Amino acid sequence: VDDWEPASTNQPGKEFPKVNSEGRVMFRIRAPQAQSVTCSFRDSEEFKQDEEGFWTGYTRPLDEGFHYYTINIDGAEVPDPGSKYFFGAMRWGSGVEVPAHDRDFYAVKQTPHGQLREVLFYSESTETTRRAFVYTPPGYEQDTDKRYPVLYLQHGWGENEYGWGEQGHANLIMDNLIAEGEARPFIIVMTYGMTNEVRFGGLRSFSIEPFETVLVGELVPFIDANFRTLADQPNRAMAGLSMGGMETRLITLRNLDTFSHIGLFSGGSISMDDVENTEGFKEKVRLVFVSYGSREIDGGRTRRGGDPRADSEALEQAGLNSVFCVSPDTAHEWQSWRRSLRELAPLLFVDRTTPTN
Amino acid sequence: VDDWEPASTNQPGSDFPKVNSEGRVMFRIKAPLAKSVSCSFRDGGEFKQDEEGVWTGYTRPLDEGFHYYTINIDGAEVPDPGSKYFFGAMRWGSGVEVPAHDQDSYAVERVPHGQLREVLFYSDSTKATRRAFVYTPPEYEEHPEKRYPVLYLQHGWGENEYGWGAQGHANLIMDNLIAEGKANPFIIVMTYGMTNEVRFGGLSRFSIEPFETVLVDELVPYIDATFRSLTDQPNRAMAGLSMGGMETRLITLRNLDKFSHIGLFSGGSISIDDVENTEGFQASVKLVFVSYGGRELDRGGARRGGDPGKDVEALQQAGVNAVFYASPDTAHEWQSWRRSLREFAPLLFRHQDAPRE
Numbered sequence: 201v202d203d204w205e206p207a208s209t210n211q212p213g214k215e216f217p218k219v220n221s222e223g224r225v226m227f228r229i230r231a232p233q234a235q236s237v238t239c240s241f242r243d244s245e246e247f248k249q250d251e252e253g254f255w256t257g258y259t260r261p262l263d264e265g266f267h268y269y270t271i272n273i274d275g276a277e278v279p280d281p282g283s284k285y286f287f288g289a290m291r292w293g294s295g296v297e298v299p300a301h302d303r304d305f306y307a308v309k310q311t312p313h314g315q316l317r318e319v320l321f322y323s324e325s326t327e328t329t330r331r332a333f334v335y336t337p338p339g340y341e342q343d344t345d346k347r348y349p350v351l352y353l354q355h356g357w358g359e360n361e362y363g364w365g366e367q368g369h370a371n372l373i374m375d376n377l378i379a380e381g382e383a384r385p386f387i388i389v390m391t392y393g394m395t396n397e398v399r400f401g402g403l404r405s406f407s408i409e410p411f412e413t414v415l416v417g418e419l420v421p422f423i424d425a426n427f428r429t430l431a432d433q434p435n436r437a438m439a440g441l442s443m444g445g446m447e448t449r450l451i452t453l454r455n456l457d458t459f460s461h462i463g464l465f466s467g468g469s470i471s472m473d474d475v476e477n478t479e480g481f482k483e484k485v486r487l488v489f490v491s492y493g494s495r496e497i498d499g500g501r502t503r504r505g506g507d508p509r510a511d512s513e514a515l516e517q518a519g520l521n522s523v524f525c526v527s528p529d530t531a532h533e534w535q536s537w538r539r540s541l542r543e544l545a546p547l548l549f550v551d552r553t554t555p556t557n
Numbered sequence: 558v559d560d561w562e563p564a565s566t567n568q569p570g571s572d573f574p575k576v577n578s579e580g581r582v583m584f585r586i587k588a589p590l591a592k593s594v595s596c597s598f599r600d601g602g603e604f605k606q607d608e609e610g611v612w613t614g615y616t617r618p619l620d621e622g623f624h625y626y627t628i629n630i631d632g633a634e635v636p637d638p639g640s641k642y643f644f645g646a647m648r649w650g651s652g653v654e655v656p657a658h659d660q661d662s663y664a665v666e667r668v669p670h671g672q673l674r675e676v677l678f679y680s681d682s683t684k685a686t687r688r689a690f691v692y693t694p695p696e697y698e699e700h701p702e703k704r705y706p707v708l709y710l711q712h713g714w715g716e717n718e719y720g721w722g723a724q725g726h727a728n729l730i731m732d733n734l735i736a737e738g739k740a741n742p743f744i745i746v747m748t749y750g751m752t753n754e755v756r757f758g759g760l761s762r763f764s765i766e767p768f769e770t771v772l773v774d775e776l777v778p779y780i781d782a783t784f785r786s787l788t789d790q791p792n793r794a795m796a797g798l799s800m801g802g803m804e805t806r807l808i809t810l811r812n813l814d815k816f817s818h819i820g821l822f823s824g825g826s827i828s829i830d831d832v833e834n835t836e837g838f839q840a841s842v843k844l845v846f847v848s849y850g851g852r853e854l855d856r857g858g859a860r861r862g863g864d865p866g867k868d869v870e871a872l873q874q875a876g877v878n879a880v881f882y883a884s885p886d887t888a889h890e891w892q893s894w895r896r897s898l899r900e901f902a903p904l905l906f907r908h909q910d911a912p913r914e
Contacts (some may be wrong), residue, residue: 211649212717212753237588253632253856271635275610278628278635285642285649291644292568308686315691318728321668328905329665333670341783343700360569371675384664426698440560 207283209266209297214282223261223298227280230254231273238272247325257352263495264300265535266367268293286367290358290396295367300535304376305542307371311379312338316371321422325413330391331361332419334427335371337378337385347428349386349435349549352415352459353541355391356467361392364541367534371543383545386437391415395443397407403443408450416455439463441537449474452477456484461548463489465533465540466496469508472518488515489544491525493536523547566623566642566654571639575820580618580655584637587611587632595629596637620852622655622892625650625723643724645714647753652724659893661733662899663726668736669695673728678779684772687748688718689776691784692728694735694742704785706743706792706906709772709816710898711801713824715834718749721898724891727760730899740902743794746780748772752800760800765807773812791843794905796820800892806831813841818905821848821888822897823853829875838877843908846871848882848903880904 204218204226216228229237232253238244239257247257268289271280279285283294297343317334333342337348353370364370370388377383395413424431440460445467452459453474462470462485469490475481492509497508508524515522525543527536561575563581573585586594589610595601595613602809604614625646628637636642640651674691694705710727712720721727727745734740751768781788795816798807802824809816810831819842826847832838847865854866865881872879882900884893 213647229633231631233592233631234633235592235631237633273630273633273635274588274590274592276586276591276594276630276638277631278633278637278638279642281633281648281650282636285636290570291638293638308677310679310686313686316675316721318673318675320665322667329667329670365675411660 206520207296209284209286209295210282211284216282217296218278219296219298223264225256225259225262225267225296225298227271228254228282229257229273229280230295231272234274234398236272236274240270240272240277241267262298263530263533263535264298264302264434265530265533265538266295266297267533270293270294274321277511287360287362288358288367302539306372306376306538308372309376309379313375313376314338314340314371314378316365319426321419323414323418325410325418330414330419332389332391332423333361333365334390334423335365335372335374335388336427337387339385340387340428344428347430348424349384349437350427350429351386351388351437351461351545352420352438353388353390353459353547354438354440354447355390355395356440356442356444357395357398359395361390364390366389368538368541370541374537374545377542377545384549386545386549387423387427387429389419391419393444393447395447398443403446408447408454411447412451412454415451416458420458433457433484434460435549437463437487439489439541439544440464440467441540442467442532453478456480461487461489463487463491463544465491465537466493469506469511470515471511472514475515475518475520482518482520486521487547488512488520488522489525489540489547491527491536491540491543493527493530493532495529495531496536497526564653565656566641566643566646566652566891567639568641570760573639574637574653576655580621582615582616582619582653582655583667584628585611585639586630586637587616591631593629593631597627598624611702612675619655619660620887620890620892621655622887622890622895623652623654624890625652627651638773641782644717644719645715645724661895663729663733665729666733666736668732670732671695671697671728671735673722676783678776680771680775682767682774682775687771687776689717689746689748689780690722691747691780692722692731692745695732695782696742697744697785704787706741706794707780707784707786708743708745708746708794708796708818708902708905709777710747711795711797711804712752713797713799713801714752714755716752718747721745721747725895727898730895731902734899734902741906744780744784744786744905746776748776750797750801750804752804759833760803765804768804769808769811772808773815777815783846786853790815790841791817791908792906794818794820794844794902796822796823796846796898798822798897799889801823810835813837813891817841817908818846820844820848820897820901822848822894822901824867826863826871827879828863828868829871832872832875832877839875844910845869845877845879846882846904847880848884848893848897848900850887850889851883851885852888853893854883
């Protein structure tokens with residue numbers, strides 16, 4: 201279909217890559233002396249060179265939303281000079297946005313906006329100064345006597361603290377939900393989850409303790425000291441995508457005196473065994489939110505085995521506030537996680553009586 | 558000299574590019590099928606390929622500090638996959654840091670840190686939501702009754718609102734100056750100066766009015782409404798580098814009821830003619846700061862003609878608080894401008910009659 205438009209993720213003034221209504225991406229790369237140019241999307245059409253040295257290539261139709269990619273020029277894996285750069289897949293490199301039918305919920309609108317703050321905090325346990333991005337909601341600057349709940353929100357393997365802001369548009373999702381009255385204002389804290397020292401496939405050797413120490417032992421106190429937070433367990437949530445979901449599950453289950461709301465996006469689930477084996481689970485936990493892209497659970501089960509929908513239903517039957525969400529027609533990718541945040545946020549810190557037993 | 562170290566501007570886990578104590582940069586690019594690989598630095602050595610398809614190349618000794626660059630693979634101008642990316646030279650692309658003998662002034666130290674906030678403000682004149690980065694000093698959160706002066710700080714042509722934070726380390730320079738007691742705490746606002754629609758060399762067609770409207774009529778009121786700023790003329794400064802200096806000169810001279818301190822970094826100067834032709838100059842202006850890289854002034858004058866040192870002397874003789882600074886052994890580049898900010902900040906808002914909380 202010939203309705204090609206420059207992607208919203210392109211560099212200023214750059215026409216390519218372009219996207220069409222089928223979700224195909226068209227690349228155009230100038231490489232006059234190159235023998236071969238390809239892209240990292242599987243099942244793409246072969247790039248062809250024209251007389252002026254431009255190589256043009258097309259992908260298959262892709263899912264809605266954001267995709268990491270690289271270009272290969274004569275064996276060199278390089279970023280596309282036409283796109284902006286994002287940290288994912290273990291490197292700063294190209295990304296392309298395929299416009300989603302529901303992209304309105306992360307659009308920049310004429311609403312009051314929050315602030316996305318880069319803060320530096322010293323970590324004794326790692327003897328380094330670390331970075332976190334902190335979203336403060338609209339009104340935070342003006343309502344100086346008001347204190348806010350906090351969501352600690354983690355990225356996945358191969359990503360970093362920039363992910364939820366840049367790829368995820370967490371700040372815009374929140375600005376819009378708050379403007380529509382669908383979520384109460386809260387603070388979001390996004391730091392590096394120490395995921396990337398683990399080689400892909402080496403999860404078995406991953407220990408949660410170093411990051412747990414940074415998050416619970418160092419970052420939470422820093423945030424409570426430097427922002428107007430409600431610093432008690434009912435007002436603290438944690439969520440994460442993929443490996444960040446795995447970290448969320450481990451850290452929350454070990455720290456239910458600190459966290460009361462749990463969100464796992466394409467990152468595992470919580471079973472009745474977890475509930476029964478974790479002291480005080482039913483009294484302390486106010487929400488368990490589990491989500492997946494629909495294509496991750498085709499046939500009912502996830503890649504790793506396990507049935508998160510069944511887990512979620514079992515928790516519900518046991519009287520827990522348990523929610524299961526499926527993002528239609530998406531897989532293990534950012535559109536699933538943007539939607540997950542959009543579904544999770546309105547459920548957080550909502551006034552309710554004590555959780556039912 | 559064989560003391561090669563990975564550059565501080567590299568992607569996590571990337572060994573290359575490397576830098577040695579001569580200031581040379583060594584690149585290593587895997588491009589097995591390529592016929593030629595080169596970099597954008599002039600007078601560099603030719604890249605040579607080894608049996609595994611890895612190309613190695615070296616630069617001449619470079620100035621201390623930060624440099625933009627690209628890699629060329631068979632005619633394709635692409636970013637180096639080993640470096641992080643910065644917006645300059647009209648594109649997001651590679652940068653490399655050559656360690657400077659005075660790099661301590663922008664190092665991450667164990668001092669209280671400010672916050673670098675990404676804010677979105679609606680601009681009626683451009684019918685767009687625009688981005689600004691706002692640095693709030695370390696004590697900002699702890700003194701909710703205190704108000705602060707504001708510096709509006711502009712980037713150069715081919716750059717954008719990210720420049721002063723990412724390349725310039727403005728936040729770290731300020732954190733360190735404040736910790737050493739050398740500068741008063743103040744707010745810094747960094748927005749896109751609308752420089753890049755002008756073709757290089759087309760400056761004579763540039764009109765300051767669109768950006769002046771955004772800055773003075775839209776951004777200043779937004780900052781004054783959103784942050785605890787001191788909103789009177791004695792407490793508002795503007796500075797900029799290169800084309801941002803040119804913009805600063807034009808905007809301040811037309812708005813001396815709003816700005817009292819002027820900083821031009823490699824971006825022109827203010828002559829005694831400017832003083833005499835601008836109503837109320839002597840009464841309104843509390844500081845004129847003009848700086849250049851030392852090597853920009855070889856042969857006495859600046860590239861565009863004019864003698865900024867002499868201009869400053871003439872201002873001093875006329876009783877204006879005018880300061881001239883030349884950065885040793887640097888040219889039209891970021892090390893000159895980091896140093897300029899470091900020299901300029903301690904001079905700001907020192908007037909005796911400034912309202913202080």
